[in-house]
Structure formats: C-alpha cells, structure tokens
Amino acid sequence: MSEPFTSAGRRPSLAGRLARLGFTDAGRAERLLLEAEQDAGAWIGDDLLDALGGTADPDLALHGLLRVLASADERGRGAELRAALRAEPGTRERIAAVLGVSDALGDHLVRHPGHWRVLRDDGAPAEPEAPREPGRPSAGALRAALLEAVGADPAVEEPVASGAGPETLVALRAAYRARLLSLAGRDLIGAADVAEVAAELADLAAAALEAGLAIGRAQVGGHAACRLAVIGMGKCGGRELNYVSDVDVIFVAEAREGADEDAALRTATRLASAMMRACSASTAEGALWEVDAALRPEGKAGPLVRTLASHRAYYERWAKTWEFQALLKARPVAGDAELGARYLEAITPIVWKAAEGESFVQDVQDMRRRVEKDLDRRTGDAERQLKLGPGGLRDVEFAVQLLQLVHGRADDALRGPNTLDALAELSQGGYVGRDDAAALASAYRFLRRVEHLIQLHHLRRTHLVPDDEADLRRLGRALGLRTDPVGEFTALWRRHAREVRRIHEKLFYRPLLRAVARLPGEEARLTPEAARARLEALGYGDPAGALRHIEALTSGVSRRAAIQRTLLPVMLGWFADAPDPDAGLLGFRQVSDALGTTPWYLRLLRDDVSVAERMAWVLGSSRYATDLLLRAPEAVALLGAADGLAPRPHEALRAEMLAAARRHAEGGGPAEEAVAVVRGLRRRELFRVSVADLLGLADVETVGAALTDIAAITIEAALRAAVNKIEMEAREPLPTRVAVVAMGRFGGHELGYGSDSDVMFVHDPCPGADERAAGRAAHAVAEELRRLLALPAPDPPLEIDPNLRPEGRQGPLVRTLASYAAYYRRWSQPWEAQALLRADPVIGDPGLCERFRALIDPIRWPEEGVGDDALRQIRRLKARMESERLPRGVDRRLHIKLGPGGLSDVEWVAQLLQMRHAHDVPALRTTRTLAALEAAAEAGLLDREDAVVLADAWCLATRIRGSLMLVRGRASDLLPTDHHRERTAVSRVLGYPGTGDLLEDYRRHARRARAVVDRVFYGGD
Template sequence: MSSLTRTLISRGFSDLEKCERFLGFAELADLDQTQLLEALAVADNPDLALQSLVRLLSAVPESRDKLRVLDPSSGRWVSNEPMFRLLGASEAMADFLMRHPEHLDVLDAAPSPEPVAVPAQHFQASLLRAVGAEPSSSMPIAALGGTEARIALRTAYRRHLCELAMRDLAAASPQAVMPLVGAELADLASAALDAALAVARHEVGAAMGDELVARVRLAVVGMGKCGARELNYISDVDVMYVIGISNPPGLGDVMQADTVDEARAVTVGNALAGAVSKIIYAPEREPGLWEVDANLRPEGKDGPLVRTLDSFLAYYHRWAQSWEFQALLKSRAIAGDQALGLEFEEAVSPLIWASSEREGFVESVQSMRRRVTANIRDADAGRQIKLGRGGLRDVEFTVQLLQLVHGKTDPRIRVPATTAAIKALTQAGYIGRTDAAKLLDHYTYLRVLEHRIQLVQMRRTHLMPTAQDQLRALARAVAGPLSLKRPSADSLLEEWAKVKRSVSSLHERIFYHPILASAAHLSVEDATLTTDAAKARLAALGYRDAAGAARHIAALTAGVSRRAALQRQLLPVLLGWLADGVDPDAGLLAFRRVSDALGTSHWYLGMLRDHQAAAERLCHLLSSSRLVSDLLEVSPEATAWLGNDKELLPQTFEQQWSEIQATISRHTESTDAIRLIRLIRQREILRVAIADSCGLLSQEAVAEALSDVDRAAVLGALMVAEAAVYAGAEVLTQVLVVAMGRQGGREIGYGSDADVLFVHRPLEGLAPELAGEATAQAKAIVQKMTALLTAPVRPAIQAERVLKVDADLRPEGRNGPLVRSLAAYQEYYTRWSSAWEAQALLRARPMAGSDDLAREFVAMADPIRYPLVLSESDLREIKRIKARMESERLPRGADPARHVKLGRGGLSDVEWLVQLWQLQHAHEHAALRTTHTLPALHAAHALGLVDDADAALLEAAWRLAGKIRNANVMWTGNTSDLLPLARRDLEAVARWCGYEPGHAAAFEEEYLGLTRRARAVFERLFYG
C-alpha cells in the first residue's frame, strides 16, 4: 500500500483509485498535495470535495485564488475551510459557482460556528433589486422581464442559498441551528415569490394594462413548511392566492370602464399567479428554483387558482374537510399584499381553532396519517425519512393534533413551526418534558438528515441513500464539524433506526391514544352531577355542600382537554379519598385550585393516573391540612414530590445554604436576594410538612428540619444585610445571631418564631474611640436583617409564613440594647444577670455569623448557664417566675387544662423542670449540657434525678403537646396553643396526632389525663 493510499484512507476518502487519478490532474499540479488533502479532509464527503474542486478549477481558473484565505487572528494564509465544506456537501452549489464565476466572492465569507439569523427584509430587498424593483414600494414592479428577469432572480436566490449553506455547514451543532436554517430558507423563498410577483406585474401589466394590474391586490399565503418557516433546502412551496380589489374612491356607475369587478380581478389574479409560477420554475438557462404548488387551495386542482377572501371563508364555513383546517394551521402571509394576507390570517384563525369540535375530528386526523403511510411505495418504505414509520410526519401529525385539540382554549400553543410548537406544548403542559425533549431532538435530527441529503444535488428527496460512501458522508454531516469521532455508515443507520423506533413509540402513545379520545367516562349521573341521586351520593361520602361539590366537579371535568378527560376518569376514586379526610369540601376546592394550576401538565396527570399512592397522599393532604393546601396552591409544582419519597426528604442545612449562597451570588440587590431566600424557606417548610403528613419523619426530625430551614434563612439574611451595610463603608465588627428558646433547642414547630440574641465583636485592633461606631454598625446589620426577613417583598410571596425574629430574651428584655458586644454580655451576665436569664441561656445556640465569635460566646455562656451552685435565692426566684408566668401569661379565658404550652402538664412544665435540673447539676454532669429538652430529660433519668415512670410520663406529655401544637397549624394554617373544643377541629388534630378517624373523644380524654398526671409529677419535683 502506497503512502498516498494510506494518507487518503486516513483523511476519510472512499474511492481511492478515483481520488488518485483526480490528484494527478493538471489543475492540481502546482498545489502542495499534503496541504490539499488536509484541506479536503474537513469536508463531509472528501471525494466529492476533490471532484468538485477539480471541476471548479477547470471551469473557472481564477477560483484558485479562493483556496486560501487570510486568517485575521494569526495573519497567516490558511485553507478556506468553508469553501471545502461546501464543495464536499453540495455538487449543485459547485455547479452554480461554475455557471456564475462572478459570484465567487461568496467564498470569501468566514461563517461563525454560531450563525446569526439574517433578517427576512435583507433577502426581500436583495431579490427585488435583482429584478429592478424598488423594495420600499407598496406594490413593487420589476424593471426586468422575461429571460433576463428569471435568470437574475434565480441567480440572486442561489447566491443567498450558497451563503446560508456555508453558515449551516460551519455550525458547531447542525441540530441546534436547524430551526434557524429552516426559517431563513422560508424567508428566502418568500423573497423569491415577492420578486417573482414584481416581475409578473411587469409582464402582465404589459399585456393587460398597468393600471388594471395595479388595482388588483394579490396576497400569497404560504402553507406547509414555508408557512411555518421551517422549509427544506429544496421543496415544493405550497401557496394559496387571495385577491382583493383596490378601486380608487369616487368611481361610480358612470365610470364602469375604470372600475374593476371581481371577475376582472380574478382574471388578473390568475395571470399574476400563473406568471409567478413560471418565473420561479419554468425551464431556463438558469434552472428553476422549486415548484410553486397551489394544490392545498379549496377544492384542490379543481378549484379556482385565486379567490377573494369572502370566497375562501364561504368555502371553509360550508365545505371544508378536517384536513384542510389542519393544513391552515401553518398558513402565513408570505408575499404580495401583506395587509390582505394578514386579513386572511385573522379571518381563518377562529375556524382553525374551532375545527376540533367537528364530529370525528380526531379520528379523521388519525385516518389521514394512516393513508399517508399506506401510499408509500414498498420499495421506498424502509428508506423514508419523512413519510415512513418513525419519520418526520409522525412528529408533525402528533404535534398538530395536540395543537388543534388544545389550541381552541390555549393561545400559547398557536404557533406554526414544529420546533416552536413542541416547546410551546411543553411549556403549556400538554407534552411531558421528557417526551418533548425526545421529540425535539428526534425531529431536528431527521430534518438535518433531510437537509444534508437534499443539499448534495439540490433535488427534492426524502430517501436515505444506500451507497456506503454517501452514508459515511451523511454520518459526518449529522455529527457536525466539531465531532471528535469519524462516524461510520453503520453507526448512522443504527442511530437512525433508534430514532425511528423512539418517534414511532411516542407517536403511537400520544397520537393514536390521546386521553381525550380513550379515557373512560363516568355514568350520565356522575358526569353531569345534576341529579338528586348524584348529590345524595356526594352527601353520603361526607360532603356537607353537595351542590358546591357538584359545581367544582363540573368545572374540573368540563371540556375536551386532557385534564378534563382524565379527571372524569379519576374523580370517582379521588372523591372517595378526599372524603376520607376531615373536610372533603375544602379538599375538593383545594384540588380544583391545584388542578387549575397544574392540571394540563403531563407529569401531574400522569402522577394522578399512574401513582395511586401519590394521588391518595394529595387527597389526604388537601382535605386535612389548610397549611399544605395554601402552600400547594402557591407552589403546585411541589405535588411532584408526592410520587417520590426521596424528593420529600428534607434538605440538609448544607444543601439549603449552598443554594442560598448561589442565589446571593447571582442577585446583588438585597430585595431580590432576600425574596428568593424567603421562597426557598417557604418551599422547604412545605417539603417538611408533606413528609410529616406522609409519616416519613419523626417528631424530632420535623423539628430539626424546620430549625435548619430557619437557620439557613437567617444566615442568608445576615449575609445580605452585611453586604448592604458594609457596602462603601469600613468593616468595623462581626455579628453573631444566637438562637434561644425552642429555636435554640431545635424543637420548633410550624408556627414558631425565632427567639435570638444579637452579639457583635469589634475587629481586632480597632481603635477604642471607634467602639461606638462598631456597635452602631452591628445594630444597623441586625435591624436590616430583621427587616429583610419580615418586611413585605415585591412581588408578594403568597401564603408566606414570615419568620418573626424576637430578641426579647436579651439582657434587660425590651429595655436593653438590641445588640451588645461580647465583652458587654460578659460584663452583664457576670455582674447583673438574674436567674431567669441564666436559665434562658440553657438553650442558647449559635445560629448564624462568625464561627470564632460563636465559640467565644459559648465559652462565655457555659459558666453562667451551668453554675457551680444554684443558690437558694435563685431557686426561689425561678419558682416564683414560673408561678407568675402561669397566672399572667395564660391568655384570658383560656382553659389551663387545654393550653398545650402554658397549661398544666404542658410544654412549659416539662421544660422548666428539665432546665431546673440543668441549672443544678449540669456543671457536674456533661450529659445535661445540651440545648435539647428530651436528651436532657434522658440524661436526668440516667442520673437518677427522675424515676422511670415519671420520666416516661413527662416525655409522653411533652411529645403530645408538641404534636398538638403542630397539628393546629397544619389543620387551620394558624398558630394555636389550645386543644380545640370544636368537634371537627378536634377530630382533625387527633388524626394528625396519629389517632384513627372517629377517635377524637378518646384522644381528648388521653391528653387531659396525661397532662394531669404530668402536672402532678411537675409540682412534686419542681415545687417540692
């Protein structure tokens, strides 16, 4: 094997003998062979590039100057890659350059890997000028006619086509740029029609009179791919012609000869339309561009070539078949009289979107697709990219059917281009994101195949080639110029087969079995819900307002949408699950609201249909929790979590903090950053609440998760506040937020505030005289942080549970400074603090801010909260404060037996008792040095401070009181520390606390008895 042969193989050449022969031609004799082969190797088909190069150099010797271009970045002469890519992709483009060497300068362009769209007006102006027409004229008329005009038009068109092909071939991703290429090809075709119409006015005017022609308005309406701006390189351009009459004002019966009636207008319109077709496609020295096909017009080939708008509308109202409205889906005014064309668009639009109401519409569309497949020749069936199974038509029909069915009520999806329609259907929720991504990827892949095949000879074909060298070239073309691998013919066929299987599967599932056509319906009574029997069944299920429930169900099931059809099928089951909750009526209303927000989304409908556990969970939540219902109404997308337990697991503090840091880095404005931080907090509260309701979290896990949520939000707000205060100012101090109370113990519930202390420490080395300014800066930071967490934001966050920051546990309470330095805290606690302040420090836990300052604060606080000895006076003071708190802080009129926080045997009793043991014994016993109540209680039990029975009783009372507190918020959405009196509220709380339905009385009795006994233990151990 010669070295040349090896080089040819390594460069991707196929016909080695033929290539060696071409390399020996005189046209290449003075070229460096190594450099030439490297240049040719960039082409998708190096063999074709070499052959076209030899032909071009032979026909146009001056084209030799185009082989190399000056690289502006390096200043060196390099091979003209765009030229070689073009020669290796399109023999037809090489032929064009040979016929018109005056356009060789097109090869001087340096296309970017990321092509920029060329405005449609550029093509229109260029082609109109080519035929001597004025682009700014409202009715351009060409100065050229006959052969001269046709050649000028076609030449200018192909120059632009050559420019576009070079940009297309240089694109880094052929699939990504495909929609842009299709749109430009359609714009170029529209411009060609405008220029052809200008020539037609010139020619017809010469035969029939310029004034007569000027009074006939002609609009060219594009159909199919041209109308949708997704045209192929070579394709028939489907059109319809609309005519109008433009008689000058003042002409009456006395000037009949000067007026144009409809019959004369039709004659002129036919002449213009016929001339346009010939100018574009009739045989000439410069070959025709493409056939202008008007067969989609009313009555097809048998119908008039041109019609008035009224004639079109009369036909569509009375005689049109369903497929004709499907064809109109892509109609667009593309040339001629734009105002008349837009009138046509506006007039037919309501007819298009009402067409799905026609009897048997879905079935007729499906039948048409089957007929298209059946008419494919057997010899071509396996090679069809467009019409065969898994081809382009499968994607297009699927998308169009969804558009026609749902577009009647949803203007968002009324877009003609297939790629844009897939995106719109996805955004509107009619196709799932996964399915849509596949459809879009497969469609663009198939269109790139089609484009590259057609580009070679500029012939209208949709068949996959069979020759191995053509398949290899096509494989490289689809992979793109940046592909690191050299794909083979076999890999192309394997990938194409895979795409066809996937498209066919999606098409079968979405197109032939849409829910709107196949979902089972309820009985007549259940579907209408107007009969007394249907309302009686609702009442028997537990709906108190059967008529109201019937209205909600009617709203959910009305229409022919996917959501309505699926919910007609599912509602009998869903109504039963909703009725299992405490308030079925509220649950059904909440379900309607969530469905209004999400009902058309594919994943939501799929979850309701395919995931029974998730659907049942949703119904349980909506009929049992106002908190979750309100939050889901604001964030309905969270219902997706119900089908995946992993999604319901609370995010760790680290995960939340990482997200918040990313948010802050992207949003420099404090208002924007804090709004997103608060949204993250609301989202995570919802996640915890749903996981709690599904039994996925223990009581301790709920409290810890909520504490992490608040900690992340406070830390984020502190960072935003510091950035705002420090901006443009000298940093004087560091700030620490210390959690207190239940927040410090990581024992909060859904309605808890954030009890905190604010600590600061001036920076090391700060001048003493700046101490006051450091304190002022710290105060500004904490005030800004508090405002960020609590102040209203714009736009408002609906159903937000604002985190209230409460600093009343600071030294001297509300009368004390909001923020103190660490040294000031040290001095205060050492000299002035009372027993209750030392007790409050038992739950002090650094929450946000400087880690070093946090360690120093803990070191300062430990000797105070874990004293060597608790004096008798301090002991008496603690007992006195507890007694006074019970009498003064209990809400007026509240039953002490039912108040879960301050009432007998409630949270306060257990916590104060545990904290008393900590004050008395934590100095000696490290196990008591914790901010958490239950671990401290367990440690006290282990140390013998409380016996088994009493410890178990105290823990049970504390747990149940905490559950009731959370259950109140979950049920009503509002914070309440009272065991409910109303039977329905008590039933709801009992269920949230783990009791079976109907056991509210037993739950109430158990709580009252448990807390009564716990109170007795408390009094004996605390006051004894």
C-alpha cells in the same frame, strides 16, 4: 502545501496521507493532485488538503474544488480564490464543507465561480460590486436581494421586474442559488443550527415568491386593478422549509376600489399563475421548485384565487378536518401584506373551533393511519422514509399539530406555526412531558439535518435515506461521525426513529385528547364562569366549594398548575360520573397537594388517561379508598395498567412484607418500627384490592382471599416482631413454639374490608422447657402481638379477636396443644365444633400448625356425623341468634348478615352439610363457604339449583357489605334506606341504575335463599 508534491520524500507518503485523511480512493486522489500540479494555477497547500480531508466526502470535495479552480481560472478569478483559500481559514472551511456534501452546489460554483465570495469570512455577497451583508441575512434583506436580481425596486409597495424573459428567470435562479450557497456554507460548518437553516430557507422562498410576483406583474397587464396576497402553507408557512421542497401557497385577492370584482379576480388568477411559472419554469439554471396551490379550498378542483369572503365561507361550511390542520401553518409571505393580515384575522378563529367537532380527533388519527397504510402499499422502502415512515418527521409533526389544535383553543401560546416552537410551548405548558418533548425535539432536529444533507447532494427533493454505502458514509461524516460513519449513523437514526414512534403513539393516540376536544372551547379554558356553569350542570352539590378547589389547583404559572388546567376540565366530568363529585374533587385536591411536587404524578395522569379516569371514579365513589390514598398517595401509580391492580400472589407479598420486617429487626430497630413498615405495605395492598373491587376487576372470592392474605401476612410479621422482642428482653430463645389459628371469616379466607380477624393462640413447649415458663412466654408473645397491632397508625385498624377460643373471654388467652386436646375431648359443645369448621392454622410454627389441624379435623368432621341432639342444638342456636343478635328497631329483612337469606343463613347451611358429611366427602373439608356449597352439590347432597341460589345470595350480600365499607369508610351490615347519597353511591358502585333496583334484587335473592334454608337447614333429614 509549502512545496510541490514532487519534492524529495513527499511522493511515497502522499497516498497514505490521503487515506488517513479519509479519501476512499487515495490512488485516484493522488493522480488528480499530481495532474493538477502540472498546472501551477491549481497548486494546493497542506492546510487546504487537511480541510478537504475533514469534509463529509473528501473525494467529492477534491474533485469539485479542482473543477471550480479551473472554471475560476478561465474567467480570470482563480488567483483571488486561491489567495483566499490560503489566507482565510473560515473561507477555506466553508468552501471545502460545501464541496464535500453537495455535487449540485459544486456545479453551481463551476457555472458561477465568482459566487465563492458568499462563503468568505466576511460574508461578502456574490459579486464585488454588491453591498456587503455580514452574518445571517434578514427576511427583508433576502427579499431586497432577489427583487434587485430581477430588476425590481424593493422600496416600491408592489415592485415590477424590469423584464419577464428567460434572462430574468435565469437571474432569479442564480441569485437564489447564491443565497442558498451562503446558507449551506454556514450550515455545514455548524454556524447555523437546523432551525435557523429551515427558517432562512423559508425566508428565501418567500423572497423568491415576491420576485416571482414582480415578474408576473411585468407580464400581466392591468394588475393594478387587484390586490393579491400569497399565503405560505406547510413548511414555508411554518418557517421550517427544506433545501429542496415544493412551496405550498394559497392565494387571496380583492378588487381595488372602483374595479369590477370578477375582472379583478381574473387578473389576480393570471398574476398568480405567472408567479408560479416564474418559480417553476425550467431554464438554463434549472427551476427553483414547484409552487403548489393544492391546499386551497376544494384543492385542484377549486379556483386558484378566491376573495377573502369566499375563503371564509368555505372554511365555515365545507372544510374538512385536514384543511384546518393545514391552516395551522398559514402565514402571509408575499404580495399585499395588509390583505394577508386580514386573511389570517378572519381564518384563525375558525381554525381554533375546528377541534370541537365530535369526530375531530378521530378524523386526524384516521387520516394519519391512511397515510401510513398508503405508504406501505405504494412503496417497499417505507422504513427508509425520513418524512412519512414510522418514526419519521410526520410522526412528530402530526402529534404536535393535533395537540396544538386540541389545547390551543384555550392556550394562545400554542398557536405558532413552527413545529419546534410549538413543541417547546407544549412542554412549557405541561401538555407534553419534558423528557418526551426533549426527545422529540432532538430527534426532529436530527431527522431534519439528515434530510437537508440528503437533499443538498444533488439539490433534489427526496426524503429517502440512501442504501448505498458511499452515500451513508458521506451522511455519517457530515454529522461528525468518524469511527464507523455508516454503522454509527444507522444506529443513531434507528434509535431516534424508535423513540419518535414510541412518543408519537403515546401522544397522538392519547385518549385524553378526545375527552378535551369534546369540551366546548370556553369550558376547555376553565375560566371561573365556565367552571361554575359546568359544575352546576354536572350536579356538584357545592359549586362554590368546588371552585375553590379548582382555583387552588390551577392558579399560578407553575408547570403543576399548567398540567392541572389541562386535566381538570375533563376530570370534572369524570368526577360527575361518580356517585359523589364533590368528594372526588376534594380528594383529588388533597392527593395533588400531597404529590404535586412529585415529578411522575401529574405526568402519569396526563400521559395515561386510564389513570386519571380511574382516579376520578375511585375518589368520587369510595371514602375508604380515598383515605388509603391520602395516607399513601404514591399508591396512585397502581392505577395504571389493569394487571397492576391484580392482588399480589400470596408468596410474593409474604416475601416482601417479611423481608421488610426482617431488615428492621436485623438493623436493631424496635418492633414498633418493623410493624409500622409492614402496615405501610398493608395500606398499599388494601388500596390495590379496593380499587380492583371498585373497578370490577376482582370478584367476591378474589377480594376475600386477597384481604385474608394481607391480614395473615401482617399478623405473621407482627408475630415475628413480638417473638424477637420477647427473646431480646429474656436474652434467650423462646421456650415454646407459637401458632395463630385463623377463625371465622378469617379462617374461611372470606375477610371483608371491615372484618375483625378472629384468632386462637396455641403453643407447644420445646422439649425440656419448663411448662409454666413456656406458658408465660407464649402469653407475653400474644399480648405483645395484640399491642403491636393496636398501635395508632394511619391505616384501617387490624383488630384481632380471640373470643372464639375455648371458654371465650373466661378462658386463657393461650393454650397448649395438649390443653386444646383435653378441652375438646371433655367439654366441647356442638357450636365449638361448628366454629372449628372455619379454623385454619396458617400463622406461626409450621409443625405446630399441622399438629393443631390434625387435632381438630376429627372434631369438626366427625366420623359418625352429627347426632340428632347436636343437630337440634345447632338449629336452636341459629334461631336464637336470629331473634337475639339483630339490633333493635332494625328491619330484619335489610340486615345482610343476620337477616333471612343473608350471609349467616347460607353459611350455616354449608356448615351443617360439612359436619354431617365431610368425613365421607373429602371435598367438603374446606373452610370456604362457596367451595363447600360446590362440593355438596357435586356429591349430590344439595340440589344444584339450590346451591346456585345460596351462592348467588351469599355473593350479593358479600358485595353489598364490601361496598358499604368502601363508600362510607365504616362497616355496616344494614342496607342503607334513609341516607339518599349513601344508598345511591352503593347502588352505583354495585352497577345498579337506581337504588330501588338494588333493594329489589337483594330481596329477591334473599327470599329465594331463605326458602332453601328453611327446606335444607330446618326441614329435617
């Protein structure tokens, strides 16, 4: 301040101003200032008061500053400090920031008031006579400073401290804390980010270890007989140390030439112990930190110091999974640099082979689960744990380390010991998604920053978020949160923790890791030589062609190529598990070419292993599904969760498809465009159903019903488009109502992938309309519907077949309802009544559909049943079909539709029972084969065992028929016998171990079914 607080008009406003600046006890702060005012040496100005108010804890900062000023005055240094506080804004900001966060560093400044100089604008060291060092100090500068503090010459290869007594240990601690104070000053004003702070802390710890080793040499006689290297582990090795942490080390030693090895090892052990004591011993300045050597081979039970050969032998024969994970962080930090480098050179190759162990990934995951379980058992505050709790630092570190160990075998860029650097490389290499990596990095920085702030307060080793309001307020304000420091901090911390936990579980337990880990190292690299050998071993028919696909997918430095290099070694094995590996790899390349620039595609495959594995099976099994995916590659997204492959409910799918068609119609688009949009949706749904079928997620009835729904809704949308077009051309509403009657397998809701859609067209003129005009309009609609559906399109054709109509091809394409009634009354044959058993008027005008159903029900389910003459006609027709419709030269026993015990046999039995008994048994009034058989069995019209035999045979034949279409991409009713690959593929898709098993099983089912047919259908009453 330019005036004392007692000046006129100042006193009444002081407490209010202090409260506005953020002092929580403004009254106490005012008293302290007024008391200090009595001593002119403690006079504080406005700028400094504002700086104190901007700190994390203004009350703590004020109290600490007054103590430091008093101590400086006692030593005659107060005037220099006060002058700097007035004239140097940066010095003022750094001193205030440190005192507002760290009570412990305030105590240090009280003991060493001259050390405030390390916080000056020019970065001056603690004592005026010491050399100045602006900016961030290098690791070498820190080493030199701490060695000089203990009286050792930094220029000597193995410096020795000038003394080993308590005063030397005190000097080491004072020098260490001065450097810590300098770093905290830069950290707390944002001049160093959390990664730079952690790296400098690690360098400072390494310097202290070197100084401790120099003190040890002063204590241990004969130390020149041995060479000792100190290997930093954990956060020290990774250059990501905390302000207060144990420093993990491993010692490696060798005898110098001519020295006895056993004696040298004993000397090295004494030297290592002395170094540990030099850092850990308690003094008037406290201790630095514990030096922890428990990560050494055999832990605390093993020798403190080993030779390089002993280390190597242990890791090659006895090391556990967690020890290799720990070695990721290994880095020489002190002692003999050449020996340390040789240690890394010897151990590193062993580390990167560790992930090839059969249970490596499982071991790491199990270890993490045990740590979490033990944490829950030992403490009730796991949720407040920044380090070990859910969503904490360990979640990030374990996920990164596991990914490093698995993928780092093939990618040297992933082998760095630093978590943030490794995470950046994992993202750059495509092993982790950019968004996930950014979220993890942001959360990790935040959590480390909070950890640093918590530890700085008392310079104690802790990872626990405080629950005290004042402590939380200090944390929030230190992070720049001012409106509601406690609430904002808590919300921010919880959000980061939730995001870390989500990504950790996604990455750490990713099944792809296990699959990659099981690959030998060379195969994981996917070198051309490894790829060729693997392709041949896996049974690829054209390894050279497969190699070309692999090269096309993985060449270059793009992110896409990097992710492909991760995926392909695993997927090659999955393709090999499918019936046609070569087709699978080709299809994968084609889909990847189509979607490779789409951000979500490869991320989906990498992050959700089930998608990649399912995709490999589908592409390597089914030409039909592959063609669909190539025409609509974005449908690969459906391969995720199993529930995404469940056929869509009829009403939901109908609403989507009709809405899409309606939008085009209302926008004035042509009918062709509306139908094209609907057919695109049909393509997606066909892919969904085919994949569910291939993966065994949908049974025969589900597949048939889903394919029928897709066809019916597509035809309905096309019908609406046709009606709209005819009405627009005529410029008047359609003079008749139109409906489409599903027939055959379509009407039975049993369509297959290659089935035509059998239909009949019916119309009913509107009241007052001219019948001829109505007929012409209905005919025009039917022809337009057929034209729209027949237009060339990149999807399986949707053929509608109207030949089951009265008089077949000779009869009119469209009839009125009255015409159908007259025809069936006068001319209908038994086979036509039988055909109507599968008629389901489901498309078009609802009222007309119901009237048509009412018209045909008495015909297909006659009250008097089927007479003897009609029964004989039906049996003769069935026999004639068996002899006439089978293709020439075909083994009738292999024809799954018309052969003995095939689809037709079962369906004719069901239909005969319906015609004879449906009038009396309502449950038989169904268009579905399996439902009719079940109803007949329930009514006692068919023996239950016979019904099961027929149903099983029908389901197997339907599955085979569907699988033939899925595998070949072309419809067939004949079991494959000549084409080995097709026969094998169909067998594999159906789950049979061999082609002979499929043939034997089908013949057994067909033989049993034919016996029932002979007895029930041909056996008389």
